[in-house]
Amino acid sequence: MARVICLVAYHVFKESVRDKVLYNLVLFAVLMIGASYLIGQLTAGQDVKIIKDLGLAASSVFGLFIAVFIGVGLVWKEVDRRSVYNLLVKPITRSQFIIGKFLGLALTLLVNIAVMAAALYAVLGLMLWLQPGLAKASIEAPVMDPQLLMAFALLYVQLLVVTSVALFFSTFSGPMLSAAFTFGLYIVGHFNADLANFEAVVESQAAGWLGKALYYILPNLAPFDVKAAVVHGQAVSFSYVALTTGYGLLYAGAMVALAILVFSRRDFK
Protein backbone atom coordinates (compact mmCIF):
# COMPACT_ATOMS: atom_id res chain seq x y z
CA MET A 1 0.00 0.00 0.00
CA ALA A 2 2.75 2.44 1.00
CA ARG A 3 4.60 1.62 -2.22
CA VAL A 4 1.59 2.57 -4.35
CA ILE A 5 1.11 5.83 -2.46
CA CYS A 6 4.80 6.64 -2.85
CA LEU A 7 4.59 5.92 -6.58
CA VAL A 8 1.65 8.29 -7.03
CA ALA A 9 3.40 10.92 -4.91
CA TYR A 10 6.60 10.54 -6.90
CA HIS A 11 4.71 11.04 -10.15
CA VAL A 12 3.02 14.18 -8.83
CA PHE A 13 6.45 15.52 -7.87
CA LYS A 14 7.91 14.55 -11.25
CA GLU A 15 5.02 16.22 -13.03
CA SER A 16 5.47 19.43 -11.09
CA VAL A 17 9.17 19.42 -12.00
CA ARG A 18 8.23 18.78 -15.62
CA ASP A 19 5.70 21.62 -15.44
CA LYS A 20 8.60 23.88 -14.37
CA VAL A 21 6.99 24.65 -11.02
CA LEU A 22 10.43 24.77 -9.42
CA TYR A 23 11.35 27.66 -11.72
CA ASN A 24 9.80 29.90 -9.06
CA LEU A 25 12.93 29.18 -7.03
CA VAL A 26 15.00 31.02 -9.61
CA LEU A 27 12.61 33.97 -9.35
CA PHE A 28 12.90 33.81 -5.56
CA ALA A 29 16.70 33.80 -5.71
CA VAL A 30 16.76 36.75 -8.13
CA LEU A 31 14.29 38.63 -5.92
CA MET A 32 16.35 38.05 -2.80
CA ILE A 33 19.70 38.96 -4.36
CA GLY A 34 18.24 42.03 -6.08
CA ALA A 35 16.46 43.13 -2.93
CA SER A 36 19.54 42.66 -0.74
CA TYR A 37 21.38 45.13 -2.96
CA LEU A 38 18.55 47.67 -3.31
CA ILE A 39 17.17 47.53 0.23
CA GLY A 40 20.44 48.73 1.75
CA GLN A 41 20.08 52.01 -0.14
CA LEU A 42 16.56 52.65 1.08
CA THR A 43 16.03 51.47 4.57
CA ALA A 44 18.25 53.38 6.99
CA GLY A 45 20.01 50.35 8.39
CA GLN A 46 17.08 47.96 8.45
CA ASP A 47 18.40 45.72 5.66
CA VAL A 48 18.49 42.52 7.69
CA LYS A 49 14.97 42.88 9.06
CA ILE A 50 13.56 43.72 5.65
CA ILE A 51 15.42 40.90 3.88
CA LYS A 52 14.05 38.46 6.46
CA ASP A 53 10.53 39.88 6.08
CA LEU A 54 10.80 39.75 2.31
CA GLY A 55 12.20 36.23 2.26
CA LEU A 56 9.46 34.88 4.52
CA ALA A 57 6.69 36.78 2.73
CA ALA A 58 7.92 35.66 -0.71
CA SER A 59 8.15 32.04 0.46
CA SER A 60 4.63 32.33 1.75
CA VAL A 61 3.26 33.81 -1.50
CA PHE A 62 5.09 31.38 -3.80
CA GLY A 63 4.09 28.46 -1.60
CA LEU A 64 0.46 29.59 -1.51
CA PHE A 65 0.26 29.88 -5.29
CA ILE A 66 1.82 26.45 -5.77
CA ALA A 67 -0.46 24.88 -3.15
CA VAL A 68 -3.59 26.42 -4.66
CA PHE A 69 -2.93 26.24 -8.39
CA ILE A 70 -1.34 22.80 -8.41
CA GLY A 71 -3.63 21.53 -5.65
CA VAL A 72 -6.87 22.38 -7.47
CA GLY A 73 -5.71 20.48 -10.55
CA LEU A 74 -4.49 17.36 -8.76
CA VAL A 75 -7.66 15.34 -9.24
CA TRP A 76 -9.52 17.49 -11.74
CA LYS A 77 -6.75 17.14 -14.36
CA GLU A 78 -6.90 13.33 -14.18
CA VAL A 79 -10.67 13.39 -14.60
CA ASP A 80 -10.57 15.96 -17.37
CA ARG A 81 -7.89 14.06 -19.31
CA ARG A 82 -9.78 10.85 -18.57
CA SER A 83 -6.51 9.32 -17.35
CA VAL A 84 -8.34 8.51 -14.12
CA TYR A 85 -10.04 5.60 -15.92
CA ASN A 86 -6.67 4.02 -16.73
CA LEU A 87 -5.50 4.58 -13.20
CA LEU A 88 -8.49 3.11 -11.43
CA VAL A 89 -8.41 -0.17 -13.32
CA LYS A 90 -4.90 -0.70 -11.96
CA PRO A 91 -4.32 -2.16 -8.49
CA ILE A 92 -4.68 1.18 -6.79
CA THR A 93 -7.49 2.23 -4.49
CA ARG A 94 -9.11 5.63 -4.60
CA SER A 95 -7.80 6.46 -1.13
CA GLN A 96 -4.25 5.54 -2.17
CA PHE A 97 -4.67 7.76 -5.22
CA ILE A 98 -5.80 10.77 -3.14
CA ILE A 99 -3.19 10.29 -0.40
CA GLY A 100 -0.48 9.87 -3.02
CA LYS A 101 -1.58 13.04 -4.78
CA PHE A 102 -1.51 14.95 -1.49
CA LEU A 103 1.90 13.65 -0.49
CA GLY A 104 3.30 14.37 -3.96
CA LEU A 105 2.39 18.03 -3.70
CA ALA A 106 3.57 18.06 -0.08
CA LEU A 107 6.96 16.87 -1.34
CA THR A 108 7.05 19.58 -4.01
CA LEU A 109 6.26 22.20 -1.36
CA LEU A 110 8.87 20.76 0.98
CA VAL A 111 11.57 21.05 -1.68
CA ASN A 112 10.41 24.60 -2.42
CA ILE A 113 10.39 25.73 1.18
CA ALA A 114 13.72 24.03 1.94
CA VAL A 115 15.44 25.67 -1.05
CA MET A 116 13.89 29.06 -0.23
CA ALA A 117 15.04 28.80 3.38
CA ALA A 118 18.54 27.88 2.20
CA ALA A 119 18.51 30.80 -0.27
CA LEU A 120 17.45 33.23 2.47
CA TYR A 121 20.24 32.01 4.76
CA ALA A 122 22.69 32.27 1.86
CA VAL A 123 21.71 35.89 1.17
CA LEU A 124 21.90 36.75 4.89
CA GLY A 125 25.28 35.02 5.09
CA LEU A 126 26.49 36.99 2.09
CA MET A 127 25.30 40.26 3.65
CA LEU A 128 27.10 39.38 6.86
CA TRP A 129 30.26 38.53 4.97
CA LEU A 130 30.18 41.79 3.01
CA GLN A 131 29.25 43.93 6.04
CA PRO A 132 30.62 42.30 9.22
CA GLY A 133 29.23 45.25 11.22
CA LEU A 134 25.72 43.91 10.66
CA ALA A 135 26.22 41.28 13.36
CA LYS A 136 26.59 44.05 15.96
CA ALA A 137 23.85 46.23 14.48
CA SER A 138 21.22 43.47 14.55
CA ILE A 139 20.29 43.85 18.18
CA GLU A 140 16.88 42.17 18.04
CA ALA A 141 17.88 38.84 16.52
CA PRO A 142 21.08 37.37 15.10
CA VAL A 143 21.49 37.79 11.34
CA MET A 144 21.65 34.00 10.76
CA ASP A 145 18.94 33.34 13.32
CA PRO A 146 18.09 29.61 13.56
CA GLN A 147 14.61 30.65 14.76
CA LEU A 148 13.80 31.50 11.13
CA LEU A 149 13.47 27.75 10.63
CA MET A 150 10.48 27.78 12.99
CA ALA A 151 8.74 30.29 10.74
CA PHE A 152 9.51 28.16 7.68
CA ALA A 153 8.31 25.02 9.45
CA LEU A 154 4.98 26.57 10.40
CA LEU A 155 4.63 28.07 6.94
CA TYR A 156 5.07 24.59 5.50
CA VAL A 157 2.37 23.14 7.74
CA GLN A 158 0.06 26.01 6.79
CA LEU A 159 0.66 25.20 3.12
CA LEU A 160 -0.19 21.57 3.81
CA VAL A 161 -3.56 22.72 5.18
CA VAL A 162 -4.13 24.88 2.09
CA THR A 163 -3.12 21.97 -0.17
CA SER A 164 -5.56 19.64 1.57
CA VAL A 165 -8.37 22.18 1.13
CA ALA A 166 -7.49 22.63 -2.56
CA LEU A 167 -7.37 18.86 -3.01
CA PHE A 168 -10.75 18.47 -1.34
CA PHE A 169 -12.37 20.98 -3.72
CA SER A 170 -10.52 19.41 -6.63
CA THR A 171 -12.40 16.12 -6.07
CA PHE A 172 -15.76 17.57 -7.05
CA SER A 173 -15.22 20.95 -8.69
CA GLY A 174 -13.42 22.56 -11.61
CA PRO A 175 -10.14 24.41 -11.16
CA MET A 176 -11.56 27.94 -11.30
CA LEU A 177 -14.15 27.35 -8.62
CA SER A 178 -11.76 25.28 -6.52
CA ALA A 179 -9.15 28.04 -6.63
CA ALA A 180 -11.78 30.63 -5.69
CA PHE A 181 -13.02 28.47 -2.79
CA THR A 182 -9.50 27.79 -1.57
CA PHE A 183 -8.42 31.43 -1.71
CA GLY A 184 -11.69 32.30 0.03
CA LEU A 185 -10.95 29.88 2.83
CA TYR A 186 -7.38 31.17 3.02
CA ILE A 187 -8.70 34.68 3.61
CA VAL A 188 -11.36 33.52 6.06
CA GLY A 189 -8.70 31.48 7.82
CA HIS A 190 -6.91 34.69 8.74
CA PHE A 191 -10.03 36.31 10.18
CA ASN A 192 -11.08 33.25 12.13
CA ALA A 193 -10.47 34.78 15.54
CA ASP A 194 -13.38 37.16 14.89
CA LEU A 195 -15.75 34.22 14.57
CA ALA A 196 -14.68 32.93 17.97
CA ASN A 197 -15.81 36.18 19.56
CA PHE A 198 -18.86 36.62 17.34
CA GLU A 199 -21.28 36.11 20.22
CA ALA A 200 -19.91 39.23 21.89
CA VAL A 201 -21.04 41.43 19.00
CA VAL A 202 -24.42 39.90 18.04
CA GLU A 203 -27.55 39.72 20.12
CA SER A 204 -28.81 36.43 18.71
CA GLN A 205 -27.50 33.47 20.65
CA ALA A 206 -27.98 31.20 17.63
CA ALA A 207 -25.81 33.50 15.49
CA GLY A 208 -23.19 33.41 18.24
CA TRP A 209 -23.20 29.61 18.24
CA LEU A 210 -23.03 29.56 14.47
CA GLY A 211 -19.98 31.83 14.62
CA LYS A 212 -18.39 29.55 17.17
CA ALA A 213 -19.15 26.46 15.07
CA LEU A 214 -17.65 28.06 11.98
CA TYR A 215 -14.59 29.01 14.01
CA TYR A 216 -13.93 25.34 14.71
CA ILE A 217 -14.91 24.03 11.27
CA LEU A 218 -12.99 26.50 9.10
CA PRO A 219 -9.20 26.33 8.98
CA ASN A 220 -7.55 28.68 11.46
CA LEU A 221 -4.50 29.90 9.57
CA ALA A 222 -3.43 32.98 11.55
CA PRO A 223 -1.58 31.00 14.28
CA PHE A 224 0.81 29.62 11.65
CA ASP A 225 2.12 33.11 11.05
CA VAL A 226 5.09 33.72 13.36
CA LYS A 227 7.08 35.66 10.78
CA ALA A 228 7.02 38.99 12.64
CA ALA A 229 7.81 37.40 16.01
CA VAL A 230 10.79 35.51 14.62
CA VAL A 231 12.18 38.52 12.77
CA HIS A 232 11.99 40.59 15.98
CA GLY A 233 13.78 37.86 17.90
CA GLN A 234 10.81 37.13 20.14
CA ALA A 235 10.84 33.62 21.51
CA VAL A 236 8.42 31.22 19.83
CA SER A 237 8.10 28.33 22.21
CA PHE A 238 8.56 24.78 21.08
CA SER A 239 5.20 23.84 22.60
CA TYR A 240 3.47 26.53 20.50
CA VAL A 241 5.11 25.23 17.33
CA ALA A 242 4.33 21.62 18.26
CA LEU A 243 0.66 22.33 19.07
CA THR A 244 0.14 24.44 15.95
CA THR A 245 1.85 21.81 13.81
CA GLY A 246 -0.32 19.13 15.39
CA TYR A 247 -3.46 21.14 14.63
CA GLY A 248 -2.34 21.70 11.03
CA LEU A 249 -1.52 18.06 10.38
CA LEU A 250 -4.79 16.88 11.90
CA TYR A 251 -6.81 19.42 9.94
CA ALA A 252 -5.02 18.51 6.70
CA GLY A 253 -5.63 14.83 7.49
CA ALA A 254 -9.32 15.53 7.98
CA MET A 255 -9.55 17.34 4.66
CA VAL A 256 -7.73 14.52 2.87
CA ALA A 257 -10.16 12.06 4.47
CA LEU A 258 -13.09 14.14 3.21
CA ALA A 259 -11.48 14.28 -0.23
CA ILE A 260 -11.21 10.47 -0.20
CA LEU A 261 -14.85 10.24 0.85
CA VAL A 262 -16.07 12.46 -1.97
CA PHE A 263 -13.78 10.87 -4.54
CA SER A 264 -14.79 7.35 -3.51
CA ARG A 265 -18.44 8.16 -4.11
CA ARG A 266 -17.88 9.65 -7.53
CA ASP A 267 -19.24 7.64 -10.40
CA PHE A 268 -16.87 7.58 -13.36
CA LYS A 269 -19.01 5.30 -15.54
Next chain:
Amino acid sequence: MEALAARVRKGGDGALTLLAAAALLLGSALALQAYREARHPLPLASSDVLYFRGGAAVSRAALGFDAILADVYWIRAIQHFGGTRRAQESDKTYKLLYPLLDLTTTLDPHFNIAYRFGALFLSEPHPAGPGRADLAVSLLERGLAADPTRWQYAQDAGFVHYWFRQDYKAAAEWYFRASRIDGAPWWLHSMAASTLAEGGDRQSSRQMWRQLYETTEDTWVRNNAQLKLGQLDALDEIDALAAVVQRFAQTRGRPPGDWSELVALRWLTGIPLDPSGTPYELRPDTPGGVALSQKSSLHPLPPQFLKKAGPTT
Protein backbone atom coordinates in the same frame (compact mmCIF):
# COMPACT_ATOMS: atom_id res chain seq x y z
CA MET B 1 22.09 32.97 -27.85
CA GLU B 2 23.43 29.97 -29.76
CA ALA B 3 20.66 27.80 -28.35
CA LEU B 4 18.11 30.38 -29.44
CA ALA B 5 19.63 30.59 -32.89
CA ALA B 6 19.65 26.79 -33.12
CA ARG B 7 16.02 26.68 -32.14
CA VAL B 8 15.18 29.34 -34.71
CA ARG B 9 17.06 27.36 -37.37
CA LYS B 10 15.17 24.25 -36.32
CA GLY B 11 11.88 26.08 -36.76
CA GLY B 12 12.96 27.29 -40.19
CA ASP B 13 12.36 30.60 -41.81
CA GLY B 14 8.82 30.77 -40.45
CA ALA B 15 10.11 31.03 -36.89
CA LEU B 16 12.64 33.65 -37.88
CA THR B 17 9.93 35.70 -39.55
CA LEU B 18 7.75 35.45 -36.46
CA LEU B 19 10.62 36.52 -34.23
CA ALA B 20 11.39 39.46 -36.50
CA ALA B 21 7.71 40.40 -36.61
CA ALA B 22 7.46 40.27 -32.82
CA ALA B 23 10.55 42.45 -32.45
CA LEU B 24 9.23 44.90 -35.04
CA LEU B 25 5.80 45.12 -33.42
CA LEU B 26 7.26 45.57 -29.96
CA GLY B 27 9.66 48.23 -31.20
CA SER B 28 6.81 50.05 -32.95
CA ALA B 29 4.66 49.89 -29.82
CA LEU B 30 7.45 51.39 -27.73
CA ALA B 31 8.08 54.13 -30.29
CA LEU B 32 4.37 54.92 -30.41
CA GLN B 33 4.23 55.08 -26.63
CA ALA B 34 7.19 57.47 -26.51
CA TYR B 35 5.52 59.66 -29.16
CA ARG B 36 2.21 59.70 -27.27
CA GLU B 37 3.95 60.61 -24.01
CA ALA B 38 5.77 63.44 -25.79
CA ARG B 39 2.44 64.85 -27.03
CA HIS B 40 0.38 64.00 -23.96
CA PRO B 41 2.75 64.01 -20.98
CA LEU B 42 2.03 61.59 -18.18
CA PRO B 43 0.63 63.16 -15.02
CA LEU B 44 3.33 63.65 -12.41
CA ALA B 45 3.31 60.89 -9.83
CA SER B 46 2.20 62.33 -6.53
CA SER B 47 4.22 61.32 -3.53
CA ASP B 48 1.32 62.44 -1.39
CA VAL B 49 -0.65 59.29 -2.09
CA LEU B 50 -0.84 57.32 1.11
CA TYR B 51 -2.91 54.38 -0.25
CA PHE B 52 -4.43 53.66 3.17
CA ARG B 53 -4.98 55.73 6.24
CA GLY B 54 -6.46 53.32 8.76
CA GLY B 55 -3.57 51.29 10.12
CA ALA B 56 -5.81 48.83 11.99
CA ALA B 57 -7.84 48.11 8.84
CA VAL B 58 -4.70 47.57 6.76
CA SER B 59 -3.33 45.28 9.42
CA ARG B 60 -6.44 43.10 9.24
CA ALA B 61 -6.45 43.05 5.45
CA ALA B 62 -2.75 42.13 5.32
CA LEU B 63 -3.48 38.39 5.79
CA GLY B 64 -0.26 37.70 7.65
CA PHE B 65 1.85 39.97 5.47
CA ASP B 66 1.80 42.80 8.05
CA ALA B 67 5.56 42.85 8.50
CA ILE B 68 6.43 43.24 4.83
CA LEU B 69 3.73 45.92 4.45
CA ALA B 70 5.21 47.72 7.46
CA ASP B 71 8.58 47.63 5.68
CA VAL B 72 7.01 49.18 2.59
CA TYR B 73 5.49 52.00 4.65
CA TRP B 74 8.77 52.47 6.53
CA ILE B 75 10.65 52.90 3.26
CA ARG B 76 7.98 55.38 2.14
CA ALA B 77 8.34 57.29 5.42
CA ILE B 78 12.11 57.59 4.91
CA GLN B 79 11.65 58.65 1.30
CA HIS B 80 8.98 61.20 2.27
CA PHE B 81 11.15 62.66 5.03
CA GLY B 82 14.33 62.73 2.93
CA GLY B 83 12.56 63.94 -0.21
CA THR B 84 10.74 66.77 1.57
CA ARG B 85 13.88 67.77 3.46
CA ARG B 86 15.88 68.04 0.25
CA ALA B 87 13.10 69.76 -1.70
CA GLN B 88 13.68 73.37 -2.61
CA GLU B 89 10.20 74.70 -1.84
CA SER B 90 9.84 76.84 1.26
CA ASP B 91 6.50 75.36 2.31
CA LYS B 92 7.67 71.99 3.62
CA THR B 93 4.81 70.41 5.50
CA TYR B 94 5.94 66.76 5.93
CA LYS B 95 2.22 66.11 6.14
CA LEU B 96 2.49 62.38 5.42
CA LEU B 97 5.29 61.66 7.87
CA TYR B 98 3.19 60.90 10.92
CA PRO B 99 0.47 58.94 9.03
CA LEU B 100 3.20 56.82 7.40
CA LEU B 101 4.91 56.16 10.73
CA ASP B 102 1.53 55.43 12.30
CA LEU B 103 0.78 52.86 9.59
CA THR B 104 4.24 51.32 9.91
CA THR B 105 4.02 50.86 13.65
CA THR B 106 0.38 49.70 13.59
CA LEU B 107 1.28 47.01 11.06
CA ASP B 108 4.38 46.01 12.98
CA PRO B 109 4.10 47.17 16.62
CA HIS B 110 7.62 45.91 17.36
CA PHE B 111 9.34 47.90 14.60
CA ASN B 112 11.94 49.35 16.93
CA ILE B 113 13.67 51.69 14.51
CA ALA B 114 10.39 53.13 13.20
CA TYR B 115 9.68 54.46 16.70
CA ARG B 116 13.20 55.69 17.41
CA PHE B 117 14.04 57.25 14.04
CA GLY B 118 10.44 58.30 13.56
CA ALA B 119 10.56 60.31 16.79
CA LEU B 120 13.74 62.06 15.67
CA PHE B 121 12.31 62.76 12.21
CA LEU B 122 9.11 64.19 13.69
CA SER B 123 10.94 66.34 16.24
CA GLU B 124 13.38 68.04 13.87
CA PRO B 125 12.38 71.72 13.74
CA HIS B 126 11.20 73.27 10.48
CA PRO B 127 12.54 73.27 7.74
CA ALA B 128 14.67 70.20 8.55
CA GLY B 129 11.57 68.41 9.83
CA PRO B 130 7.96 69.02 10.79
CA GLY B 131 8.84 70.19 14.31
CA ARG B 132 6.18 67.95 15.89
CA ALA B 133 7.83 66.86 19.11
CA ASP B 134 4.34 66.22 20.53
CA LEU B 135 3.69 63.56 17.88
CA ALA B 136 7.18 62.13 18.46
CA VAL B 137 6.42 61.60 22.14
CA SER B 138 3.04 60.06 21.35
CA LEU B 139 4.73 57.67 18.86
CA LEU B 140 7.22 56.64 21.53
CA GLU B 141 4.43 56.18 24.07
CA ARG B 142 2.79 53.77 21.62
CA GLY B 143 6.09 51.94 21.29
CA LEU B 144 6.29 51.59 25.06
CA ALA B 145 2.71 50.32 25.18
CA ALA B 146 3.63 47.64 22.60
CA ASP B 147 6.87 46.73 24.35
CA PRO B 148 7.07 48.03 27.94
CA THR B 149 10.59 46.63 28.44
CA ARG B 150 12.18 48.93 25.88
CA TRP B 151 13.75 51.60 28.08
CA GLN B 152 15.22 53.16 24.93
CA TYR B 153 11.79 54.56 23.99
CA ALA B 154 11.49 56.32 27.35
CA GLN B 155 15.06 57.59 26.97
CA ASP B 156 14.18 58.92 23.50
CA ALA B 157 11.05 60.63 24.87
CA GLY B 158 13.21 62.31 27.50
CA PHE B 159 15.61 63.30 24.81
CA VAL B 160 12.84 64.81 22.65
CA HIS B 161 11.67 66.90 25.63
CA TYR B 162 15.23 67.94 26.42
CA TRP B 163 16.52 68.82 23.02
CA PHE B 164 13.55 69.83 20.96
CA ARG B 165 11.10 71.20 23.53
CA GLN B 166 13.57 72.40 26.14
CA ASP B 167 11.18 71.06 28.77
CA TYR B 168 13.81 69.84 31.21
CA LYS B 169 11.33 68.80 33.90
CA ALA B 170 9.47 66.51 31.51
CA ALA B 171 12.80 65.25 30.16
CA ALA B 172 13.99 64.36 33.65
CA GLU B 173 10.70 62.55 34.35
CA TRP B 174 11.14 60.44 31.21
CA TYR B 175 14.76 59.66 32.10
CA PHE B 176 13.63 58.57 35.58
CA ARG B 177 10.93 56.43 33.98
CA ALA B 178 13.49 54.87 31.63
CA SER B 179 15.88 54.18 34.51
CA ARG B 180 13.18 52.21 36.35
CA ILE B 181 12.67 49.75 33.47
CA ASP B 182 14.47 46.43 33.92
CA GLY B 183 17.74 46.30 32.03
CA ALA B 184 18.13 50.07 31.75
CA PRO B 185 21.73 51.32 32.12
CA TRP B 186 22.83 52.96 35.40
CA TRP B 187 23.66 56.32 33.82
CA LEU B 188 20.02 57.06 32.98
CA HIS B 189 19.39 57.79 36.65
CA SER B 190 22.25 60.28 36.86
CA MET B 191 21.21 61.77 33.54
CA ALA B 192 17.75 62.38 34.97
CA ALA B 193 19.26 64.12 37.99
CA SER B 194 21.65 66.28 35.97
CA THR B 195 18.88 67.19 33.51
CA LEU B 196 16.76 68.43 36.38
CA ALA B 197 19.67 70.37 37.91
CA GLU B 198 21.47 71.74 34.85
CA GLY B 199 18.99 71.29 32.00
CA GLY B 200 19.80 73.34 28.96
CA ASP B 201 23.46 73.79 29.59
CA ARG B 202 25.86 72.70 26.88
CA GLN B 203 27.87 70.41 29.09
CA SER B 204 24.88 68.27 30.11
CA SER B 205 23.72 68.24 26.48
CA ARG B 206 27.16 67.09 25.40
CA GLN B 207 27.05 64.34 27.99
CA MET B 208 23.64 63.20 26.73
CA TRP B 209 24.72 63.05 23.08
CA ARG B 210 27.95 61.30 24.02
CA GLN B 211 26.00 58.61 25.90
CA LEU B 212 23.78 58.16 22.87
CA TYR B 213 26.81 58.04 20.55
CA GLU B 214 28.57 55.45 22.67
CA THR B 215 25.59 53.22 23.34
CA THR B 216 23.77 53.10 20.03
CA GLU B 217 24.34 50.27 17.59
CA ASP B 218 22.75 52.13 14.75
CA THR B 219 24.81 54.02 12.20
CA TRP B 220 22.17 56.71 11.55
CA VAL B 221 21.70 57.50 15.26
CA ARG B 222 25.48 57.48 15.76
CA ASN B 223 26.03 59.88 12.83
CA ASN B 224 23.27 62.14 14.13
CA ALA B 225 24.83 62.15 17.62
CA GLN B 226 28.21 62.94 16.08
CA LEU B 227 26.65 65.85 14.20
CA LYS B 228 25.10 67.25 17.38
CA LEU B 229 28.40 66.87 19.27
CA GLY B 230 30.08 68.78 16.45
CA GLN B 231 27.44 71.50 16.73
CA LEU B 232 28.04 71.82 20.47
CA ASP B 233 31.80 72.07 19.86
CA ALA B 234 31.12 74.70 17.19
CA LEU B 235 29.04 76.72 19.66
CA ASP B 236 31.94 76.72 22.14
CA GLU B 237 34.37 77.72 19.40
CA ILE B 238 32.09 80.52 18.22
CA ASP B 239 32.00 81.89 21.78
CA ALA B 240 35.81 81.82 21.98
CA LEU B 241 36.15 83.49 18.57
CA ALA B 242 33.50 86.07 19.52
CA ALA B 243 35.66 87.08 22.49
CA VAL B 244 38.63 87.65 20.16
CA VAL B 245 36.47 89.64 17.71
CA GLN B 246 35.09 91.69 20.61
CA ARG B 247 38.64 92.52 21.80
CA PHE B 248 39.57 93.61 18.27
CA ALA B 249 36.45 95.82 18.05
CA GLN B 250 37.27 97.41 21.40
CA THR B 251 40.88 98.21 20.48
CA ARG B 252 40.26 99.33 16.87
CA GLY B 253 36.79 100.79 17.20
CA ARG B 254 35.47 98.57 14.38
CA PRO B 255 34.92 94.86 13.84
CA PRO B 256 37.55 92.98 11.78
CA GLY B 257 36.95 92.96 8.00
CA ASP B 258 38.28 89.43 7.64
CA TRP B 259 40.12 86.74 9.55
CA SER B 260 43.51 87.76 8.12
CA GLU B 261 43.53 90.88 10.32
CA LEU B 262 43.37 88.69 13.41
CA VAL B 263 45.92 86.26 12.00
CA ALA B 264 48.30 89.18 11.27
CA LEU B 265 48.00 90.22 14.90
CA ARG B 266 48.78 86.58 15.86
CA TRP B 267 45.55 86.46 17.82
CA LEU B 268 44.64 83.50 15.65
CA THR B 269 47.01 80.91 14.14
CA GLY B 270 45.01 80.66 10.92
CA ILE B 271 41.55 80.92 9.44
CA PRO B 272 39.35 79.20 12.00
CA LEU B 273 37.53 76.08 10.79
CA ASP B 274 34.46 74.50 12.34
CA PRO B 275 34.52 70.77 13.30
CA SER B 276 33.30 69.89 9.80
CA GLY B 277 36.27 71.74 8.26
CA THR B 278 34.31 74.75 6.92
CA PRO B 279 35.65 78.24 7.78
CA TYR B 280 33.65 80.28 10.29
CA GLU B 281 32.27 83.56 9.00
CA LEU B 282 32.68 87.07 10.41
CA ARG B 283 29.16 88.46 10.52
CA PRO B 284 28.81 91.76 12.40
CA ASP B 285 25.00 91.46 12.25
CA THR B 286 25.03 88.34 14.46
CA PRO B 287 25.43 88.11 18.24
CA GLY B 288 29.20 87.97 18.92
CA GLY B 289 29.98 88.77 15.30
CA VAL B 290 30.94 85.19 14.41
CA ALA B 291 28.68 82.66 12.73
CA LEU B 292 28.72 79.21 11.28
CA SER B 293 28.80 79.15 7.48
CA GLN B 294 25.55 78.12 5.82
CA LYS B 295 27.69 75.79 3.71
CA SER B 296 28.76 73.86 6.79
CA SER B 297 27.25 70.42 7.33
CA LEU B 298 26.66 71.52 10.94
CA HIS B 299 24.29 74.30 9.85
CA PRO B 300 21.84 75.22 11.39
CA LEU B 301 23.01 75.26 14.99
CA PRO B 302 20.49 74.36 17.72
CA PRO B 303 18.66 77.64 18.43
CA GLN B 304 18.35 77.11 22.19
CA PHE B 305 22.11 77.45 22.62
CA LEU B 306 22.63 80.49 20.40
CA LYS B 307 23.26 83.79 22.13
CA LYS B 308 20.49 86.28 21.76
CA ALA B 309 22.54 89.46 22.32
CA GLY B 310 22.55 92.27 19.77
CA PRO B 311 25.17 92.75 17.03
CA THR B 312 28.74 93.65 17.85
CA THR B 313 29.76 97.22 17.61
